[in-house]
Amino acid sequence: MAVNVSIPTILRTHTGGQKSVEADGSTVAEVINDLDSRHTGLKDRLVKEGALHRFVNVYVNDEDVRFVGGLEASVSDGDSLTILPAVAGGMR
Amino acid sequence: MARYDSLLDTLGDTPLVGLPRLSPSSDVRLWAKLEDRNPTGSVKDRPALAMIEAAEKEGTLTQGCTILEPTSGNTGISLAMAASLKGYGLVCVMPENTSEERRQILQAYGARIVSSPAEGGSNQAVTVAKQLAEQNPDWVMLYQYGNSANAEAHYRGTGPEILKDLPNVTHFVAGLGTTGTLVGVGRYLHERKPGTQIVASEPRYGELVYGLRNLDEGFVPELYDADVLNRRFSVGSYDALRRTRQLLEGEGIFAGVSTGAVLHAALTVGERAVAAGESAEIVFLVADAGWKYLSTGAYGGTLDEAAQQLDGQLWA
Numbered sequence: 001m002a003v004n005v006s007i008p009t010i011l012r013t014h015t016g017g018q019k020s021v022e023a024d025g026s027t028v029a030e031v032i033n034d035l036d037s038r039h040t041g042l043k044d045r046l047v048k049e050g051a052l053h054r055f056v057n058v059y060v061n062d063e064d065v066r067f068v069g070g071l072e073a074s075v076s077d078g079d080s081l082t083i084l085p086a087v088a089g090g091m092r
Numbered sequence: 093m094a095r096y097d098s099l100l101d102t103l104g105d106t107p108l109v110g111l112p113r114l115s116p117s118s119d120v121r122l123w124a125k126l127e128d129r130n131p132t133g134s135v136k137d138r139p140a141l142a143m144i145e146a147a148e149k150e151g152t153l154t155q156g157c158t159i160l161e162p163t164s165g166n167t168g169i170s171l172a173m174a175a176s177l178k179g180y181g182l183v184c185v186m187p188e189n190t191s192e193e194r195r196q197i198l199q200a201y202g203a204r205i206v207s208s209p210a211e212g213g214s215n216q217a218v219t220v221a222k223q224l225a226e227q228n229p230d231w232v233m234l235y236q237y238g239n240s241a242n243a244e245a246h247y248r249g250t251g252p253e254i255l256k257d258l259p260n261v262t263h264f265v266a267g268l269g270t271t272g273t274l275v276g277v278g279r280y281l282h283e284r285k286p287g288t289q290i291v292a293s294e295p296r297y298g299e300l301v302y303g304l305r306n307l308d309e310g311f312v313p314e315l316y317d318a319d320v321l322n323r324r325f326s327v328g329s330y331d332a333l334r335r336t337r338q339l340l341e342g343e344g345i346f347a348g349v350s351t352g353a354v355l356h357a358a359l360t361v362g363e364r365a366v367a368a369g370e371s372a373e374i375v376f377l378v379a380d381a382g383w384k385y386l387s388t389g390a391y392g393g394t395l396d397e398a399a400q401q402l403d404g405q406l407w408a
Contacts, residue, residue, distance in 0.1 A: 057326070063326075067324055068323070082296075085309075086311060
């Protein structure tokens with residue numbers, strides 16, 4: 001199952017500078033594990049003590065996974081997964 | 093009654109407008125809460141005035157004081173209006189990649205602008221403002237990201253207005269910035285109408301804005317309460333622009349770009365309701381009108397060109 005993963009600038013040291021990479025998995029956790037097997041060290045940047053890092057947001061097709069199962073949120077073939085650092089955003 | 097003793101008294105009681113052309117079906121209807129009808133043309137008049145009044149009550153804000161605030165524009169404009177009427181000075185810390193109109197309005201109101209670097213976006217403005225506050229102990233930072241009066245303004249105003257106008261509301265969708273709107277309205281609706289879905293639409297900017305040096309520089313506003321939200325979407329500039337134009341062409345509402353992102357999330361939950369065979373009454377918040385974004389090219393040219401032009405700018 002191929003998922004397209006967008007990597008933020010701050011984590012591209014792990015992907016040799018690539019903006020987007022492919023990964024397999026049927027849940028967010030599986031996709032992150034697969035990413036880590038291909039790009040060493042990535043998982044430690046994203047996951048702390050079994051949950052997503054406080055300042056990391058992960059979206060499957062633009063939806064924040066924290067509200068749809070977190071690391072166990074399901075991912076389907078052809079989905080896009082976007083990783084972004086948390087920044088304040090919005091009408092201020 | 094359309095007579096008021098002061099501009100500040102015209103705050104709130106904004107129209108809730110049905111969108112018959114954009115609604116996904118006759119059972120899944122969209123309603124726009126027009127916050128551009130507030131005194132300075134944005135939803136931010138509500139928290140700005142609430143924060144000032146709370147600080148006056150506490151005695152931290154007194155005649156002749158200078159207010160300091162990190163803002164990407166609208167809160168600054170609201171504070172500038174209120175500060176000029178009440179006799180306070182204002183210093184706004186603003187990322188340099190915000191629209192020209194916002195800077196000009198702030199300056200016209202007499203505010204002083206301190207620019208923070210574009211890379212790092214709004215959270216760098218927060219960092220710079222906190223440093224300035226330390227250097228200038230006589231300045232008063234209201235700090236919209238952590239000031240409970242911000243969410244309170246929506247708990248007391250925006251939320252009750254929505255429920256009064258649309259007792260059968262099923263979803264509330266708004267932009268996620270300081271998180272005050274969603275947290276305040278969300279808490280009110282969860283209390284008064286349990287089961288209402290609170291949906292966040294977060295702007296997804298170009299890469300420049302996420303230029304942190306490390307992940308721990310990330311920022312989650314102190315007001316943020318994930319328990320109030322049911323879903324959260326991240327919407328990029330292309331979809332935000334597409335929906336902003338759709339709202340203008342389809343329903344005649346000339347909204348700012350962030351509203352396009354909010355409409356995108358509202359339509360997403362609406363389409364899911366249609367697919368599930370459910371009925372829905374979806375309220376989404378129009379934070380401001382389009383006037384302050386004309387210079388960004390958002391309303392002309394092809395969508396691709398306009399989205400490219402917006403890349404690297406803060407459009408919400």
